[in-house]
Amino acid sequence: AEMATFEEQTVCIVEALFSDLLGEDGSDCRSLEIDSEDSVQSAEEPPTRFDPVVVASRLRRMGDQCNVDFEKVSSEALAEVLKGKKLKLPSRCLQMEKFGAAVESLSRSWSNQNPELVYERAFLAVSVKLLMHVSKKVLSMVQPSQLINVINGNSQVKSYVEACGGWVRM
Secondary structure, eight states, X not given: OOOOOHHHHHHHHHHHHHHHHHGGXXXXXOOOOOOOGGGOOOTTSOOOSOOHHHHHHXXXXXXXXXXXXTTTOOOHHHHHHHTHHHHTOSOHHHHHHHHHHHXXXXXXXHHHHOTTSOHHHXXXXXXXXXXXXXXXXXXXXXXXHHHHHHHHTOHHHHHHHHHTTSGGGO
């Protein structure tokens, strides 16, 4: 089977993450699977199967570790994202730009404050956390494409993920 590109895999992962977020109203009790113990891979044996649900749950755990308090951060782009619905931004494009800019600035400052945290991991954690935060406020404002474009549009993050061995290794 032909391996999907990084961008195609990102789409699958974000969609899995979204279906998990949307299923949190209690009606659907299936949340993302945690990697099962019996499928623990040895270091030499690369994971062969790309499972977007497993990768999405890892991203979500990274997001959960992000301790940025979005309500207290002074960032113009972030403020725009958080009040996006009230503002009725002229276009989804502009909203996406603001989302990307907010993730970028928050990731940089968070990884600067935590030297042990590489920028790329901070970027993934912040983007997932911000998405979860915004979706709790105004679900209708959040689209999978926002996160997909933010991740796929960052060549540094793409290189990092590929250097780790791809999404299956995240």
